[in-house]
Amino acid sequence: MKIDNNTVVSLHYTLKNKDGEVMDTSSGGEPLVYLHGVGGLIPGLEDELKGKEKGNAFQAVIPPEKAYGAYNDEFIRKVAKSNFQGDEELHEGMQVQMQSQSGERAMAVISKVEEEDVLLDLNHPLAGHTLFFDVEVVDIREASQSEIEHGHAHGPGGHDH
Ligand code: ZN
Numbered sequence: 001m002k003i004d005n006n007t008v009v010s011l012h013y014t015l016k017n018k019d020g021e022v023m024d025t026s027s028g029g030e031p032l033v034y035l036h037g038v039g040g041l042i043p044g045l046e047d048e049l050k051g052k053e054k055g056n057a058f059q060a061v062i063p064p065e066k067a068y069g070a071y072n073d074e075f076i077r078k079v080a081k082s083n084f085q086g087d088e089e090l091h092e093g094m095q096v097q098m099q100s101q102s103g104e105r106a107m108a109v110i111s112k113v114e115e116e117d118v119l120l121d122l123n124h125p126l127a128g129h130t131l132f133f134d135v136e137v138v139d140i141r142e143a144s145q146s147e148i149e150h151g152h153a154h155g156p157g158g159h160d161h
Pocket of ligand 1: 146147150152153154159161
């Protein structure tokens with residue numbers, strides 16, 4: 001059986017940056033489980049996984065445009081310090097949760113602290129990065145009808161509802 005749309009895939013992965021530093025890994029824990037073909041993983045990784053079989057291990061280099069997108073300077077926002085509550089000192093690199101007027105929440109990183117304001121970077125932390133994956137396909141099975149309808153995997157490692 002090969003990975004294709006409407007299959008549920010279990011895999012182990014290690015994500016490294018261009019310097020070879022490990023940024024994320026499933027190694028030592030439960031495998032990642034996803035329904036293939038519905039955008040559950042970044043597009044570049046799903047492209048690489050298509051057609052692979054159980055037991056296949058491979059490396060994949062994913063450019064930003066097939067991962068988390070290019071870094072966008074327009075996603076830098078200037079916000080007055082007075083908008084932040086709490087007594088924690090605002091500092092560069094600090095993660096803060098933003099809420100838009102429509103109620104949407106997003107994580108942002110403080111990229112600069114000025115006299116009256118801070119600059120917030122709303123880019124995904126991996127935007128602009130080429131990603132280096134080591135992947136091992138642990139299992140492949142047919143998706144059930146309800147998984148296809150819901151657009152995600154059920155059972156161990158998947159949605160539980
Ligand atoms: Zn479901």
